[in-house]
Amino acid sequence: MSKAVRFTEYGGLAALRVEEVARPVPGAGQVLVRVRAAGINPVEAAILTGFFAEHWPATLPAGLGSDVAGVVEEVGADVAGFGVGEEVLGFTHTFELGRGSFAEFVVVEAAELVRKPAGVPWEAAGALFVAGTAAYAAVRAVGVAEGDTVVVAGAAGGVGSLAVQLAREAGATVLGLASERHHAWLTDHGIVPVPYGPGVADRIRAAAGGKVDAFVDTVGEGYVELALELGVVPDRIDTIIDFAAAARHGVRTEGNLQAATADVLAELVGRVDKGLLEVPIEASYPLDRVRDAFEHLARGHNRGKIVLVP
The missing domain is CATH 3.40.50.720 (NAD(P)-binding Rossmann-like Domain)
Structure with a gap:
Protein backbone atom coordinates (compact mmCIF):
# COMPACT_ATOMS: atom_id res chain seq x y z
CA MET A 1 0.00 0.00 0.00
CA SER A 2 1.03 3.62 -0.46
CA LYS A 3 -0.35 7.13 0.13
CA ALA A 4 -2.04 9.27 -2.50
CA VAL A 5 -4.07 12.47 -2.56
CA ARG A 6 -7.66 11.94 -3.74
CA PHE A 7 -10.65 14.21 -4.04
CA THR A 8 -14.06 12.70 -3.49
CA GLU A 9 -16.27 15.45 -4.90
CA TYR A 10 -16.04 18.88 -6.45
CA GLY A 11 -16.15 21.89 -4.20
CA GLY A 12 -12.73 22.73 -2.81
CA LEU A 13 -10.14 21.71 -0.25
CA ALA A 14 -12.62 19.99 2.06
CA ALA A 15 -12.89 17.21 -0.51
CA LEU A 16 -9.15 16.44 -0.43
CA ARG A 17 -8.05 13.24 1.29
CA VAL A 18 -4.71 11.50 1.75
CA GLU A 19 -5.61 7.83 1.45
CA GLU A 20 -3.96 4.45 1.52
CA VAL A 21 -4.15 2.96 -1.97
CA ALA A 22 -2.71 -0.07 -3.73
CA ARG A 23 0.71 0.60 -5.21
CA PRO A 24 0.20 1.23 -8.95
CA VAL A 25 1.52 -1.24 -11.51
CA PRO A 26 2.99 0.06 -14.78
CA GLY A 27 1.62 -1.28 -18.03
CA ALA A 28 3.24 -1.45 -21.44
CA GLY A 29 5.18 1.72 -22.21
CA GLN A 30 4.83 2.97 -18.63
CA VAL A 31 7.12 3.59 -15.68
CA LEU A 32 6.38 3.48 -11.95
CA VAL A 33 7.99 6.50 -10.26
CA ARG A 34 8.60 6.88 -6.53
CA VAL A 35 7.72 10.57 -6.17
CA ARG A 36 10.28 12.87 -4.58
CA ALA A 37 8.63 16.20 -5.48
CA ALA A 38 5.44 17.37 -7.19
CA GLY A 39 4.61 21.02 -7.78
CA ILE A 40 1.09 22.30 -7.25
CA ASN A 41 -0.49 24.74 -9.68
CA PRO A 42 -3.52 27.06 -9.87
CA VAL A 43 -5.07 24.74 -12.45
CA GLU A 44 -5.33 22.00 -9.82
CA ALA A 45 -7.14 24.36 -7.47
CA ALA A 46 -9.56 25.08 -10.32
CA ILE A 47 -10.02 21.35 -10.95
CA LEU A 48 -11.06 20.91 -7.31
CA THR A 49 -13.83 23.49 -7.68
CA GLY A 50 -15.26 21.68 -10.71
CA PHE A 51 -14.29 24.48 -13.08
CA PHE A 52 -13.13 21.98 -15.72
CA ALA A 53 -15.67 19.25 -14.98
CA GLU A 54 -17.59 19.79 -18.22
CA HIS A 55 -14.51 19.53 -20.42
CA TRP A 56 -12.47 17.01 -18.39
CA PRO A 57 -14.93 14.97 -16.33
CA ALA A 58 -13.27 12.89 -13.63
CA THR A 59 -14.32 9.52 -12.27
CA LEU A 60 -14.53 10.22 -8.53
CA PRO A 61 -12.66 9.67 -6.32
CA ALA A 62 -9.82 10.95 -8.50
CA GLY A 63 -6.13 11.71 -8.15
CA LEU A 64 -4.61 15.13 -8.61
CA GLY A 65 -1.33 16.56 -9.86
CA SER A 66 0.71 16.69 -13.07
CA ASP A 67 4.27 17.81 -12.22
CA VAL A 68 6.49 15.01 -10.98
CA ALA A 69 10.10 14.19 -10.20
CA GLY A 70 11.33 10.99 -8.62
CA VAL A 71 13.13 7.68 -8.94
CA VAL A 72 12.21 4.86 -11.31
CA GLU A 73 10.85 2.02 -9.18
CA GLU A 74 9.64 -0.35 -11.89
CA VAL A 75 9.31 -0.38 -15.67
CA GLY A 76 6.57 -1.92 -17.77
CA ALA A 77 6.88 -3.93 -20.95
CA ASP A 78 8.34 -2.22 -24.01
CA VAL A 79 10.21 0.43 -22.00
CA ALA A 80 13.81 0.61 -23.19
CA GLY A 81 14.83 4.16 -22.26
CA PHE A 82 14.72 4.00 -18.45
CA GLY A 83 16.01 1.65 -15.79
CA VAL A 84 15.21 1.04 -12.13
CA GLY A 85 16.94 3.57 -9.87
CA GLU A 86 17.24 6.35 -12.46
CA GLU A 87 16.26 9.88 -11.43
CA VAL A 88 13.62 11.40 -13.70
CA LEU A 89 11.14 14.23 -14.06
CA GLY A 90 8.05 14.52 -16.19
CA PHE A 91 4.31 14.83 -16.18
CA THR A 92 1.12 12.86 -15.98
CA HIS A 93 -2.45 13.68 -16.97
CA THR A 94 -4.86 13.17 -14.10
CA PHE A 95 -8.08 12.85 -16.07
CA GLU A 96 -6.76 10.88 -19.03
CA LEU A 97 -5.06 8.25 -16.90
CA GLY A 98 -7.07 8.26 -13.66
CA ARG A 99 -4.05 9.06 -11.53
CA GLY A 100 -2.15 12.05 -10.23
CA SER A 101 1.37 12.90 -9.09
CA PHE A 102 0.35 13.97 -5.56
CA ALA A 103 1.23 10.52 -4.28
CA GLU A 104 4.09 8.37 -3.06
CA PHE A 105 4.03 6.40 -6.33
CA VAL A 106 2.65 7.31 -9.73
CA VAL A 107 2.58 5.57 -13.11
CA VAL A 108 3.86 7.79 -15.93
CA GLU A 109 4.09 7.18 -19.66
CA ALA A 110 7.75 6.64 -20.51
CA ALA A 111 7.39 9.14 -23.37
CA GLU A 112 6.52 11.82 -20.81
CA LEU A 113 9.69 11.45 -18.74
CA VAL A 114 13.21 12.83 -19.08
CA ARG A 115 16.32 12.15 -17.03
CA LYS A 116 17.01 14.51 -14.13
CA PRO A 117 20.52 15.96 -14.14
CA ALA A 118 22.26 15.19 -10.85
CA GLY A 119 22.78 18.86 -10.02
CA VAL A 120 19.12 19.85 -10.28
CA PRO A 121 17.36 19.86 -6.86
CA TRP A 122 14.32 17.64 -6.46
CA GLU A 123 11.97 20.54 -5.71
CA ALA A 124 13.03 22.42 -8.84
CA ALA A 125 12.67 19.32 -11.02
CA GLY A 126 9.28 18.48 -9.55
CA ALA A 127 7.96 22.01 -10.08
CA LEU A 128 9.16 22.57 -13.63
CA PHE A 129 6.70 21.03 -16.09
CA VAL A 130 3.45 23.04 -15.90
CA GLN A 258 1.22 24.50 -26.64
CA ALA A 259 4.57 23.33 -25.21
CA ALA A 260 3.64 20.27 -23.15
CA THR A 261 6.26 17.89 -24.50
CA ALA A 262 9.16 15.94 -23.09
CA ASP A 263 11.48 17.69 -25.57
CA VAL A 264 10.61 21.13 -24.17
CA LEU A 265 10.92 19.81 -20.61
CA ALA A 266 14.37 18.39 -21.39
CA GLU A 267 15.43 21.76 -22.81
CA LEU A 268 14.20 23.58 -19.71
CA VAL A 269 15.81 21.23 -17.19
CA GLY A 270 19.02 21.50 -19.19
CA ARG A 271 18.91 25.27 -18.67
CA VAL A 272 18.37 24.74 -14.94
CA ASP A 273 21.34 22.38 -14.82
CA LYS A 274 23.58 24.96 -16.54
CA GLY A 275 22.53 27.73 -14.16
CA LEU A 276 20.67 29.62 -16.88
CA LEU A 277 17.24 29.21 -15.29
CA GLU A 278 16.25 29.26 -11.62
CA VAL A 279 13.05 27.64 -10.40
CA PRO A 280 12.18 29.62 -7.26
CA ILE A 281 10.55 27.54 -4.51
CA GLU A 282 8.21 29.46 -2.22
CA ALA A 283 7.60 26.52 0.14
CA SER A 284 7.60 22.73 0.42
CA TYR A 285 4.98 20.63 2.26
CA PRO A 286 4.72 16.94 3.09
CA LEU A 287 1.92 15.02 1.41
CA ASP A 288 -0.16 14.93 4.59
CA ARG A 289 -0.30 18.74 4.55
CA VAL A 290 -1.67 19.05 1.03
CA ARG A 291 -4.52 21.30 2.19
CA ASP A 292 -2.03 23.68 3.81
CA ALA A 293 -0.09 23.77 0.55
CA PHE A 294 -3.19 24.76 -1.42
CA GLU A 295 -4.11 27.39 1.17
CA HIS A 296 -0.61 28.85 0.80
CA LEU A 297 -1.05 28.92 -2.96
CA ALA A 298 -4.39 30.71 -2.60
CA ARG A 299 -2.87 33.51 -0.52
CA GLY A 300 -1.10 34.72 -3.64
CA HIS A 301 1.96 36.95 -4.08
CA ASN A 302 4.18 33.88 -3.86
CA ARG A 303 7.64 33.71 -5.39
CA GLY A 304 7.81 30.73 -7.69
CA LYS A 305 6.33 27.36 -6.85
CA ILE A 306 4.87 25.45 -3.91
CA VAL A 307 5.89 21.81 -3.86
CA LEU A 308 4.69 18.60 -2.21
CA VAL A 309 7.48 16.29 -1.02
CA PRO A 310 6.06 12.82 -0.26
Missing part, protein backbone atom coordinates in the same frame (compact mmCIF):
# COMPACT_ATOMS: atom_id res chain seq x y z
CA ALA A 131 4.97 26.45 -15.12
CA GLY A 132 8.03 25.95 -17.28
CA THR A 133 6.22 24.88 -20.41
CA ALA A 134 3.64 27.67 -19.97
CA ALA A 135 6.43 30.25 -19.65
CA TYR A 136 8.26 28.78 -22.64
CA ALA A 137 5.13 28.90 -24.82
CA ALA A 138 4.18 32.43 -23.76
CA VAL A 139 7.62 33.89 -24.45
CA ARG A 140 7.73 32.11 -27.80
CA ALA A 141 4.19 33.31 -28.65
CA VAL A 142 5.10 36.99 -28.40
CA GLY A 143 8.28 36.54 -30.44
CA VAL A 144 10.76 37.87 -27.88
CA ALA A 145 14.02 38.84 -29.57
CA GLU A 146 17.26 40.73 -28.95
CA GLY A 147 16.58 44.40 -28.25
CA ASP A 148 12.88 44.04 -27.42
CA THR A 149 11.28 45.58 -24.34
CA VAL A 150 8.93 43.04 -22.76
CA VAL A 151 6.55 43.39 -19.81
CA VAL A 152 5.59 40.35 -17.72
CA ALA A 153 2.64 40.67 -15.32
CA GLY A 154 2.95 38.36 -12.33
CA ALA A 155 6.72 38.39 -12.75
CA ALA A 156 7.52 36.56 -9.50
CA GLY A 157 4.82 33.86 -9.74
CA GLY A 158 5.23 30.27 -10.83
CA VAL A 159 5.00 31.01 -14.55
CA GLY A 160 6.11 34.63 -14.48
CA SER A 161 9.37 33.98 -12.62
CA LEU A 162 10.42 31.62 -15.42
CA ALA A 163 9.05 33.78 -18.25
CA VAL A 164 11.11 36.81 -17.18
CA GLN A 165 14.29 34.71 -17.18
CA LEU A 166 13.57 33.16 -20.59
CA ALA A 167 12.81 36.57 -22.09
CA ARG A 168 15.98 38.03 -20.56
CA GLU A 169 18.03 35.13 -21.93
CA ALA A 170 16.60 35.91 -25.40
CA GLY A 171 18.19 39.36 -25.18
CA ALA A 172 15.19 41.48 -24.21
CA THR A 173 14.94 44.24 -21.65
CA VAL A 174 12.36 42.79 -19.27
CA LEU A 175 10.06 44.79 -17.01
CA GLY A 176 8.50 42.68 -14.28
CA LEU A 177 5.24 43.67 -12.57
CA ALA A 178 5.38 42.30 -9.03
CA SER A 179 4.87 43.03 -5.35
CA GLU A 180 7.68 45.08 -3.85
CA ARG A 181 8.89 42.20 -1.66
CA HIS A 182 9.96 40.44 -4.87
CA HIS A 183 11.80 43.39 -6.42
CA ALA A 184 15.23 42.43 -5.09
CA TRP A 185 14.91 38.94 -6.60
CA LEU A 186 13.92 40.42 -9.95
CA THR A 187 16.80 42.90 -9.91
CA ASP A 188 19.25 40.10 -9.08
CA HIS A 189 18.05 38.31 -12.24
CA GLY A 190 18.49 41.30 -14.52
CA ILE A 191 14.81 42.28 -14.54
CA VAL A 192 13.54 45.84 -14.07
CA PRO A 193 10.90 45.65 -11.30
CA VAL A 194 7.74 47.74 -11.56
CA PRO A 195 5.16 47.93 -8.72
CA TYR A 196 1.53 47.03 -9.31
CA GLY A 197 -1.31 49.46 -8.60
CA PRO A 198 -2.73 52.78 -9.79
CA GLY A 199 -0.46 54.59 -12.22
CA VAL A 200 1.21 51.39 -13.42
CA ALA A 201 0.99 52.41 -17.08
CA ASP A 202 2.99 55.58 -16.42
CA ARG A 203 5.55 53.62 -14.36
CA ILE A 204 5.97 51.12 -17.20
CA ARG A 205 6.48 53.90 -19.76
CA ALA A 206 9.07 55.57 -17.53
CA ALA A 207 10.92 52.31 -16.93
CA ALA A 208 10.81 51.37 -20.62
CA GLY A 209 12.17 54.73 -21.77
CA GLY A 210 10.40 54.14 -25.07
CA LYS A 211 7.94 51.75 -26.60
CA VAL A 212 6.94 48.35 -25.18
CA ASP A 213 7.24 45.64 -27.80
CA ALA A 214 5.59 42.63 -26.13
CA PHE A 215 3.51 41.73 -23.07
CA VAL A 216 3.04 38.43 -21.22
CA ASP A 217 0.06 38.28 -18.83
CA THR A 218 0.02 35.54 -16.18
CA VAL A 219 -2.47 37.30 -13.88
CA GLY A 220 -5.57 38.47 -15.76
CA GLU A 221 -7.42 41.35 -14.11
CA GLY A 222 -7.20 43.81 -17.00
CA TYR A 223 -3.60 43.34 -18.08
CA VAL A 224 -4.56 42.60 -21.68
CA GLU A 225 -6.21 46.03 -21.83
CA LEU A 226 -3.12 47.56 -20.16
CA ALA A 227 -0.90 46.06 -22.84
CA LEU A 228 -3.11 47.54 -25.57
CA GLU A 229 -3.05 50.92 -23.78
CA LEU A 230 0.75 50.75 -23.88
CA GLY A 231 0.59 50.36 -27.66
CA VAL A 232 1.52 46.68 -27.89
CA VAL A 233 -0.01 45.08 -30.98
CA PRO A 234 -2.41 42.17 -30.26
CA ASP A 235 -0.16 39.65 -31.99
CA ARG A 236 2.57 40.33 -29.40
CA ILE A 237 0.34 40.01 -26.32
CA ASP A 238 -0.09 36.62 -24.71
CA THR A 239 -2.33 35.80 -21.75
CA ILE A 240 -2.36 32.40 -20.10
CA ILE A 241 -5.46 33.18 -18.05
CA ASP A 242 -7.75 35.95 -19.40
CA PHE A 243 -9.43 34.09 -22.25
CA ALA A 244 -12.43 36.44 -22.34
CA ALA A 245 -10.19 39.44 -22.97
CA ALA A 246 -8.25 37.43 -25.54
CA ALA A 247 -11.47 36.71 -27.43
CA ARG A 248 -12.47 40.38 -27.33
CA HIS A 249 -9.15 41.74 -28.53
CA GLY A 250 -7.64 38.95 -30.61
CA VAL A 251 -4.52 38.44 -28.51
CA ARG A 252 -2.67 35.16 -28.08
CA THR A 253 -3.45 32.53 -25.45
CA GLU A 254 -0.50 30.15 -25.68
CA GLY A 255 0.54 28.36 -22.51
CA ASN A 256 1.20 24.89 -21.16
CA LEU A 257 -0.83 23.03 -23.80
Whole structure:
Protein backbone atom coordinates (compact mmCIF):
# COMPACT_ATOMS: atom_id res chain seq x y z
CA MET A 1 0.00 0.00 0.00
CA SER A 2 1.03 3.62 -0.46
CA LYS A 3 -0.35 7.13 0.13
CA ALA A 4 -2.04 9.27 -2.50
CA VAL A 5 -4.07 12.47 -2.56
CA ARG A 6 -7.66 11.94 -3.74
CA PHE A 7 -10.65 14.21 -4.04
CA THR A 8 -14.06 12.70 -3.49
CA GLU A 9 -16.27 15.45 -4.90
CA TYR A 10 -16.04 18.88 -6.45
CA GLY A 11 -16.15 21.89 -4.20
CA GLY A 12 -12.73 22.73 -2.81
CA LEU A 13 -10.14 21.71 -0.25
CA ALA A 14 -12.62 19.99 2.06
CA ALA A 15 -12.89 17.21 -0.51
CA LEU A 16 -9.15 16.44 -0.43
CA ARG A 17 -8.05 13.24 1.29
CA VAL A 18 -4.71 11.50 1.75
CA GLU A 19 -5.61 7.83 1.45
CA GLU A 20 -3.96 4.45 1.52
CA VAL A 21 -4.15 2.96 -1.97
CA ALA A 22 -2.71 -0.07 -3.73
CA ARG A 23 0.71 0.60 -5.21
CA PRO A 24 0.20 1.23 -8.95
CA VAL A 25 1.52 -1.24 -11.51
CA PRO A 26 2.99 0.06 -14.78
CA GLY A 27 1.62 -1.28 -18.03
CA ALA A 28 3.24 -1.45 -21.44
CA GLY A 29 5.18 1.72 -22.21
CA GLN A 30 4.83 2.97 -18.63
CA VAL A 31 7.12 3.59 -15.68
CA LEU A 32 6.38 3.48 -11.95
CA VAL A 33 7.99 6.50 -10.26
CA ARG A 34 8.60 6.88 -6.53
CA VAL A 35 7.72 10.57 -6.17
CA ARG A 36 10.28 12.87 -4.58
CA ALA A 37 8.63 16.20 -5.48
CA ALA A 38 5.44 17.37 -7.19
CA GLY A 39 4.61 21.02 -7.78
CA ILE A 40 1.09 22.30 -7.25
CA ASN A 41 -0.49 24.74 -9.68
CA PRO A 42 -3.52 27.06 -9.87
CA VAL A 43 -5.07 24.74 -12.45
CA GLU A 44 -5.33 22.00 -9.82
CA ALA A 45 -7.14 24.36 -7.47
CA ALA A 46 -9.56 25.08 -10.32
CA ILE A 47 -10.02 21.35 -10.95
CA LEU A 48 -11.06 20.91 -7.31
CA THR A 49 -13.83 23.49 -7.68
CA GLY A 50 -15.26 21.68 -10.71
CA PHE A 51 -14.29 24.48 -13.08
CA PHE A 52 -13.13 21.98 -15.72
CA ALA A 53 -15.67 19.25 -14.98
CA GLU A 54 -17.59 19.79 -18.22
CA HIS A 55 -14.51 19.53 -20.42
CA TRP A 56 -12.47 17.01 -18.39
CA PRO A 57 -14.93 14.97 -16.33
CA ALA A 58 -13.27 12.89 -13.63
CA THR A 59 -14.32 9.52 -12.27
CA LEU A 60 -14.53 10.22 -8.53
CA PRO A 61 -12.66 9.67 -6.32
CA ALA A 62 -9.82 10.95 -8.50
CA GLY A 63 -6.13 11.71 -8.15
CA LEU A 64 -4.61 15.13 -8.61
CA GLY A 65 -1.33 16.56 -9.86
CA SER A 66 0.71 16.69 -13.07
CA ASP A 67 4.27 17.81 -12.22
CA VAL A 68 6.49 15.01 -10.98
CA ALA A 69 10.10 14.19 -10.20
CA GLY A 70 11.33 10.99 -8.62
CA VAL A 71 13.13 7.68 -8.94
CA VAL A 72 12.21 4.86 -11.31
CA GLU A 73 10.85 2.02 -9.18
CA GLU A 74 9.64 -0.35 -11.89
CA VAL A 75 9.31 -0.38 -15.67
CA GLY A 76 6.57 -1.92 -17.77
CA ALA A 77 6.88 -3.93 -20.95
CA ASP A 78 8.34 -2.22 -24.01
CA VAL A 79 10.21 0.43 -22.00
CA ALA A 80 13.81 0.61 -23.19
CA GLY A 81 14.83 4.16 -22.26
CA PHE A 82 14.72 4.00 -18.45
CA GLY A 83 16.01 1.65 -15.79
CA VAL A 84 15.21 1.04 -12.13
CA GLY A 85 16.94 3.57 -9.87
CA GLU A 86 17.24 6.35 -12.46
CA GLU A 87 16.26 9.88 -11.43
CA VAL A 88 13.62 11.40 -13.70
CA LEU A 89 11.14 14.23 -14.06
CA GLY A 90 8.05 14.52 -16.19
CA PHE A 91 4.31 14.83 -16.18
CA THR A 92 1.12 12.86 -15.98
CA HIS A 93 -2.45 13.68 -16.97
CA THR A 94 -4.86 13.17 -14.10
CA PHE A 95 -8.08 12.85 -16.07
CA GLU A 96 -6.76 10.88 -19.03
CA LEU A 97 -5.06 8.25 -16.90
CA GLY A 98 -7.07 8.26 -13.66
CA ARG A 99 -4.05 9.06 -11.53
CA GLY A 100 -2.15 12.05 -10.23
CA SER A 101 1.37 12.90 -9.09
CA PHE A 102 0.35 13.97 -5.56
CA ALA A 103 1.23 10.52 -4.28
CA GLU A 104 4.09 8.37 -3.06
CA PHE A 105 4.03 6.40 -6.33
CA VAL A 106 2.65 7.31 -9.73
CA VAL A 107 2.58 5.57 -13.11
CA VAL A 108 3.86 7.79 -15.93
CA GLU A 109 4.09 7.18 -19.66
CA ALA A 110 7.75 6.64 -20.51
CA ALA A 111 7.39 9.14 -23.37
CA GLU A 112 6.52 11.82 -20.81
CA LEU A 113 9.69 11.45 -18.74
CA VAL A 114 13.21 12.83 -19.08
CA ARG A 115 16.32 12.15 -17.03
CA LYS A 116 17.01 14.51 -14.13
CA PRO A 117 20.52 15.96 -14.14
CA ALA A 118 22.26 15.19 -10.85
CA GLY A 119 22.78 18.86 -10.02
CA VAL A 120 19.12 19.85 -10.28
CA PRO A 121 17.36 19.86 -6.86
CA TRP A 122 14.32 17.64 -6.46
CA GLU A 123 11.97 20.54 -5.71
CA ALA A 124 13.03 22.42 -8.84
CA ALA A 125 12.67 19.32 -11.02
CA GLY A 126 9.28 18.48 -9.55
CA ALA A 127 7.96 22.01 -10.08
CA LEU A 128 9.16 22.57 -13.63
CA PHE A 129 6.70 21.03 -16.09
CA VAL A 130 3.45 23.04 -15.90
CA ALA A 131 4.97 26.45 -15.12
CA GLY A 132 8.03 25.95 -17.28
CA THR A 133 6.22 24.88 -20.41
CA ALA A 134 3.64 27.67 -19.97
CA ALA A 135 6.43 30.25 -19.65
CA TYR A 136 8.26 28.78 -22.64
CA ALA A 137 5.13 28.90 -24.82
CA ALA A 138 4.18 32.43 -23.76
CA VAL A 139 7.62 33.89 -24.45
CA ARG A 140 7.73 32.11 -27.80
CA ALA A 141 4.19 33.31 -28.65
CA VAL A 142 5.10 36.99 -28.40
CA GLY A 143 8.28 36.54 -30.44
CA VAL A 144 10.76 37.87 -27.88
CA ALA A 145 14.02 38.84 -29.57
CA GLU A 146 17.26 40.73 -28.95
CA GLY A 147 16.58 44.40 -28.25
CA ASP A 148 12.88 44.04 -27.42
CA THR A 149 11.28 45.58 -24.34
CA VAL A 150 8.93 43.04 -22.76
CA VAL A 151 6.55 43.39 -19.81
CA VAL A 152 5.59 40.35 -17.72
CA ALA A 153 2.64 40.67 -15.32
CA GLY A 154 2.95 38.36 -12.33
CA ALA A 155 6.72 38.39 -12.75
CA ALA A 156 7.52 36.56 -9.50
CA GLY A 157 4.82 33.86 -9.74
CA GLY A 158 5.23 30.27 -10.83
CA VAL A 159 5.00 31.01 -14.55
CA GLY A 160 6.11 34.63 -14.48
CA SER A 161 9.37 33.98 -12.62
CA LEU A 162 10.42 31.62 -15.42
CA ALA A 163 9.05 33.78 -18.25
CA VAL A 164 11.11 36.81 -17.18
CA GLN A 165 14.29 34.71 -17.18
CA LEU A 166 13.57 33.16 -20.59
CA ALA A 167 12.81 36.57 -22.09
CA ARG A 168 15.98 38.03 -20.56
CA GLU A 169 18.03 35.13 -21.93
CA ALA A 170 16.60 35.91 -25.40
CA GLY A 171 18.19 39.36 -25.18
CA ALA A 172 15.19 41.48 -24.21
CA THR A 173 14.94 44.24 -21.65
CA VAL A 174 12.36 42.79 -19.27
CA LEU A 175 10.06 44.79 -17.01
CA GLY A 176 8.50 42.68 -14.28
CA LEU A 177 5.24 43.67 -12.57
CA ALA A 178 5.38 42.30 -9.03
CA SER A 179 4.87 43.03 -5.35
CA GLU A 180 7.68 45.08 -3.85
CA ARG A 181 8.89 42.20 -1.66
CA HIS A 182 9.96 40.44 -4.87
CA HIS A 183 11.80 43.39 -6.42
CA ALA A 184 15.23 42.43 -5.09
CA TRP A 185 14.91 38.94 -6.60
CA LEU A 186 13.92 40.42 -9.95
CA THR A 187 16.80 42.90 -9.91
CA ASP A 188 19.25 40.10 -9.08
CA HIS A 189 18.05 38.31 -12.24
CA GLY A 190 18.49 41.30 -14.52
CA ILE A 191 14.81 42.28 -14.54
CA VAL A 192 13.54 45.84 -14.07
CA PRO A 193 10.90 45.65 -11.30
CA VAL A 194 7.74 47.74 -11.56
CA PRO A 195 5.16 47.93 -8.72
CA TYR A 196 1.53 47.03 -9.31
CA GLY A 197 -1.31 49.46 -8.60
CA PRO A 198 -2.73 52.78 -9.79
CA GLY A 199 -0.46 54.59 -12.22
CA VAL A 200 1.21 51.39 -13.42
CA ALA A 201 0.99 52.41 -17.08
CA ASP A 202 2.99 55.58 -16.42
CA ARG A 203 5.55 53.62 -14.36
CA ILE A 204 5.97 51.12 -17.20
CA ARG A 205 6.48 53.90 -19.76
CA ALA A 206 9.07 55.57 -17.53
CA ALA A 207 10.92 52.31 -16.93
CA ALA A 208 10.81 51.37 -20.62
CA GLY A 209 12.17 54.73 -21.77
CA GLY A 210 10.40 54.14 -25.07
CA LYS A 211 7.94 51.75 -26.60
CA VAL A 212 6.94 48.35 -25.18
CA ASP A 213 7.24 45.64 -27.80
CA ALA A 214 5.59 42.63 -26.13
CA PHE A 215 3.51 41.73 -23.07
CA VAL A 216 3.04 38.43 -21.22
CA ASP A 217 0.06 38.28 -18.83
CA THR A 218 0.02 35.54 -16.18
CA VAL A 219 -2.47 37.30 -13.88
CA GLY A 220 -5.57 38.47 -15.76
CA GLU A 221 -7.42 41.35 -14.11
CA GLY A 222 -7.20 43.81 -17.00
CA TYR A 223 -3.60 43.34 -18.08
CA VAL A 224 -4.56 42.60 -21.68
CA GLU A 225 -6.21 46.03 -21.83
CA LEU A 226 -3.12 47.56 -20.16
CA ALA A 227 -0.90 46.06 -22.84
CA LEU A 228 -3.11 47.54 -25.57
CA GLU A 229 -3.05 50.92 -23.78
CA LEU A 230 0.75 50.75 -23.88
CA GLY A 231 0.59 50.36 -27.66
CA VAL A 232 1.52 46.68 -27.89
CA VAL A 233 -0.01 45.08 -30.98
CA PRO A 234 -2.41 42.17 -30.26
CA ASP A 235 -0.16 39.65 -31.99
CA ARG A 236 2.57 40.33 -29.40
CA ILE A 237 0.34 40.01 -26.32
CA ASP A 238 -0.09 36.62 -24.71
CA THR A 239 -2.33 35.80 -21.75
CA ILE A 240 -2.36 32.40 -20.10
CA ILE A 241 -5.46 33.18 -18.05
CA ASP A 242 -7.75 35.95 -19.40
CA PHE A 243 -9.43 34.09 -22.25
CA ALA A 244 -12.43 36.44 -22.34
CA ALA A 245 -10.19 39.44 -22.97
CA ALA A 246 -8.25 37.43 -25.54
CA ALA A 247 -11.47 36.71 -27.43
CA ARG A 248 -12.47 40.38 -27.33
CA HIS A 249 -9.15 41.74 -28.53
CA GLY A 250 -7.64 38.95 -30.61
CA VAL A 251 -4.52 38.44 -28.51
CA ARG A 252 -2.67 35.16 -28.08
CA THR A 253 -3.45 32.53 -25.45
CA GLU A 254 -0.50 30.15 -25.68
CA GLY A 255 0.54 28.36 -22.51
CA ASN A 256 1.20 24.89 -21.16
CA LEU A 257 -0.83 23.03 -23.80
CA GLN A 258 1.22 24.50 -26.64
CA ALA A 259 4.57 23.33 -25.21
CA ALA A 260 3.64 20.27 -23.15
CA THR A 261 6.26 17.89 -24.50
CA ALA A 262 9.16 15.94 -23.09
CA ASP A 263 11.48 17.69 -25.57
CA VAL A 264 10.61 21.13 -24.17
CA LEU A 265 10.92 19.81 -20.61
CA ALA A 266 14.37 18.39 -21.39
CA GLU A 267 15.43 21.76 -22.81
CA LEU A 268 14.20 23.58 -19.71
CA VAL A 269 15.81 21.23 -17.19
CA GLY A 270 19.02 21.50 -19.19
CA ARG A 271 18.91 25.27 -18.67
CA VAL A 272 18.37 24.74 -14.94
CA ASP A 273 21.34 22.38 -14.82
CA LYS A 274 23.58 24.96 -16.54
CA GLY A 275 22.53 27.73 -14.16
CA LEU A 276 20.67 29.62 -16.88
CA LEU A 277 17.24 29.21 -15.29
CA GLU A 278 16.25 29.26 -11.62
CA VAL A 279 13.05 27.64 -10.40
CA PRO A 280 12.18 29.62 -7.26
CA ILE A 281 10.55 27.54 -4.51
CA GLU A 282 8.21 29.46 -2.22
CA ALA A 283 7.60 26.52 0.14
CA SER A 284 7.60 22.73 0.42
CA TYR A 285 4.98 20.63 2.26
CA PRO A 286 4.72 16.94 3.09
CA LEU A 287 1.92 15.02 1.41
CA ASP A 288 -0.16 14.93 4.59
CA ARG A 289 -0.30 18.74 4.55
CA VAL A 290 -1.67 19.05 1.03
CA ARG A 291 -4.52 21.30 2.19
CA ASP A 292 -2.03 23.68 3.81
CA ALA A 293 -0.09 23.77 0.55
CA PHE A 294 -3.19 24.76 -1.42
CA GLU A 295 -4.11 27.39 1.17
CA HIS A 296 -0.61 28.85 0.80
CA LEU A 297 -1.05 28.92 -2.96
CA ALA A 298 -4.39 30.71 -2.60
CA ARG A 299 -2.87 33.51 -0.52
CA GLY A 300 -1.10 34.72 -3.64
CA HIS A 301 1.96 36.95 -4.08
CA ASN A 302 4.18 33.88 -3.86
CA ARG A 303 7.64 33.71 -5.39
CA GLY A 304 7.81 30.73 -7.69
CA LYS A 305 6.33 27.36 -6.85
CA ILE A 306 4.87 25.45 -3.91
CA VAL A 307 5.89 21.81 -3.86
CA LEU A 308 4.69 18.60 -2.21
CA VAL A 309 7.48 16.29 -1.02
CA PRO A 310 6.06 12.82 -0.26
